[in-house]
Amino acid sequence: MDAVVIGAGAAGIAAARRLLALGRTVQVLEAGGRLGGRAYTDGASLGAPFDHGASWIHVAETNPLTPVARALGYTLRDERRRVRDILLTEGRPATPAERAAHDDAAEAWEAAAEARDAAGGADIPLAAAVPRGGPWDATIAHWFSDIISGVGADRFSLRDYVATALDGANLQVAEGFGTLVARLGEGLPVRLGAPVRRLRWDGAGVTAEGDWGALRARAAIVTVSTGVLAAGGLRFAPDLPAEVQSAIHGVPQGLLSKVALRASGPGRLGLGPFARLGRRVAAPGDAPMSWMLWPWGRDHVVGFIGGDAAWELARQGPAAAEAFAREDLARFFGAAEVARSLAPGAVATGWAEDPLFRGAYSHALVGQHGARAALRDAALAGGRLRFAGEACHPRLAGTVGGAWESGEHAAAEISAALG
Numbered sequence: 190m191d192a193v194v195i196g197a198g199a200a201g202i203a204a205a206r207r208l209l210a211l212g213r214t215v216q217v218l219e220a221g222g223r224l225g226g227r228a229y230t231d232g233a234s235l236g237a238p239f240d241h242g243a244s245w246i247h248v249a250e251t252n253p254l255t256p257v258a259r260a261l262g263y264t265l266r267d268e269r270r271r272v273r274d275i276l277l278t279e280g281r282p283a284t285p286a287e288r289a290a291h292d293d294a295a296e297a298w299e300a301a302a303e304a305r306d307a308a309g310g311a312d313i314p315l316a317a318a319v320p321r322g323g324p325w326d327a328t329i330a331h332w333f334s335d336i337i338s339g340v341g342a343d344r345f346s347l348r349d350y351v352a353t354a355l356d357g358a359n360l361q362v363a364e365g366f367g368t369l370v371a372r373l374g375e376g377l378p379v380r381l382g383a384p385v386r387r388l389r390w391d392g393a394g395v396t397a398e399g400d401w402g403a404l405r406a407r408a409a410i411v412t413v414s415t416g417v418l419a420a421g422g423l424r425f426a427p428d429l430p431a432e433v434q435s436a437i438h439g440v441p442q443g444l445l446s447k448v449a450l451r452a453s454g455p456g457r458l459g460l461g462p463f464a465r466l467g468r469r470v471a472a473p474g475d476a477p478m479s480w481m482l483w484p485w486g487r488d489h490v491v492g493f494i495g496g497d498a499a500w501e502l503a504r505q506g507p508a509a510a511e512a513f514a515r516e517d518l519a520r521f522f523g524a525a526e527v528a529r530s531l532a533p534g535a536v537a538t539g540w541a542e543d544p545l546f547r548g549a550y551s552h553a554l555v556g557q558h559g560a561r562a563a564l565r566d567a568a569l570a571g572g573r574l575r576f577a578g579e580a581c582h583p584r585l586a587g588t589v590g591g592a593w594e595s596g597e598h599a600a601a602e603i604s605a606a607l608g
C-alpha cells in the first residue's frame with residue numbers, strides 16, 4: 190500500500206483521486222458512515238435537499254469544482270450579490286437612506302481592513318483595524334466575522350481575514366453541494382466506519398490504528414479538521430513536532446450553524462424564493478441571524494448564526510436553537526405570524542458537537558497567519574506524512590474548493606516523496 194488517506198471529506202477525496210491518477214495504491218479511512226465530511230446534503234429531514242455544511246461554490250470563476258459541477262449537469266444559481274430583501278432596524282425595515290448608509294459602512298469596513306493589512310507591521314486583531322462606533326459597524330463586523338468567518342473580530346487575525354476573504358461568484362447547487370462532493374468519492378477505495386485512533390510514523394512509513402485493526406502504508410495524508418487534531422481525536426506516535434502542534438492550534442475551528450424551519454401551509458411570509466433577511470445589531474451582545482427563505486421555491490427557510498452565539502446554542506441543544514431562530518424571525522413578522530406560517534420543529538446542524546468535526550471551518554488566531562502554510566508544508570517522516578484540508582489553504586481556507594486543492598497538493602507531494 191502506497192498511501193493511507195485519513196478522512197473522506199473534500200480533501201481526502203481529492204487526495205485519493207490524485208494519488209490513483211498518479212498510479213499509486215491508496216486506502217481512505219473514514220470514521221463516519223458517509224462520504225463528503227463537512228459537505229453533507231440531507232435529503233430526508235425537510236423533504237428536499239438541505240446542505241448542513243457547505244452550500245455555495247465560492248470564487249466560482251476559479252473553483253476546481255465549478256467545471257465538475259457543470260459537466261455532471263448540476264443545477265447552479267449565481268448569488269454574487271447578497272442584497273437583503275429586508276434589512277431591519279429598530280423593529281422596522283431600513284429606509285433607503287439607512288440602506289445606503291449600511292452599504293457604505295460595509296465598503297468602508299472592508300477598505301479599512303485591507304488598508305491596515307497593506308500597511309504591514311505586526312498582525313493585529315481584525316477588530317482593531319476596522320471602524321467602530323458607527324450605526325452599522327457592529328452589524329458589519331457581525332456579518333463578516335461572526336457569521337461568514339465563524340469567529341468574533343476580536344480574536345481573528347487581520348492578516349488571515351484579508352488573505353482568505355472570498356470574492357467573485359457564489360454558486361448554489363440545487364441538488365446539494367454535499368451530493369456533488371460525495372459523488373466524486375464514489376468508487377474510491379474508502380473504508381467507512383474506520384476511525385483512526387493513532388497514527389504511528391517513522392522513516393519507513395506509517396501505521397494507522399483503530400478498533401477495526403491496523404493498516405501499514407508507505408505514506409499518509411491526514412485530512413481531519415484542526416478541531417479534531419487539537420482535541421486529540423487522532424493521536425500520533427511519536428508526538429507531532431512542536432511547530433506542527435503550534436500550527437494546528439493557530440488555526441482553530443470557528444462555528445457557523447444553520448437552523449431550518451418548514452412552512453406549515455401555503456403562506457410564505459409574503460416573500461419569494463431566496464429572499465434574504467438581516468437586521469441591525471441592536472445592542473452589544475445582540476447576535477442577529479442571517480436568513481434565506483424558500484430556497485429553490487422549497488417550503489423551508491434557513492437561518493444562519495455564527496461565532497460565540499452559535500457555540501452557546503450548541504451547548505444548549507437543538508431546542509434552544511429553534512427557539513432562538515423563531516425569536517429572531519418574530520422580529521420581522523411577529524411571533525403569531527411565525528407560529529402560523531412555520532410548523533413546529535426544526536433541523537439544527539450539529540457541527541460543534543460532532544467529535545468528527547468540532548466546528549465549521551478554521552480561522553487564524555492573531556499572529557498565527559503563517560500557520561496555514563506551515564501545516565501545508567509540514568513534511569514529516571521524510572515527506573511521507575502530510576496534512577491537508579481547508580485549514581491548510583492560505584487563500585481558500587474554510588471552503589470546499591480550498592480543501593480540494595489542498596488534498597490534490599498533498600497527494601502530489603507524497604507521490605514525489607515516494608519516488
Ligand SMILES: Cc1cc2nc3c(=O)[nH]c(=O)nc-3n(C[C@H](O)[C@H](O)[C@H](O)COP(=O)(O)OP(=O)(O)OC[C@H]3O[C@@H](n4cnc5c(N)ncnc54)[C@H](O)[C@@H]3O)c2cc1C
Pocket residue numbers: 195196197198199200201218219220221225226227228241242243244245246247383384385386412413414417422423445446447538540544545546548549550577578579580586587588589590592
Ligand atoms: C455550516 C457550514 C457551512 C459551510 N458553507 C460553505 C460554503 O457555502 N462553501 C464552501 O466552500 N464551504 C463551506 N463550508 C466549509 C466546507 O464545508 C469545509 O471547508 C470543507 O468541506 C472541509 O473539507 P475537509 O476535507 O478539509 O474536511 P472534512 O470535511 O471535515 O473531512 C474530514 C473527514 O475526516 C473524518 N474524520 C474525523 N476524524 C477522523 C478519524 N479519527 N479517523 C478517520 N476519519 C476521521 C470526518 O468524518 C470527515 O469526513 C461550510 C461548513 C459548514 C460547517
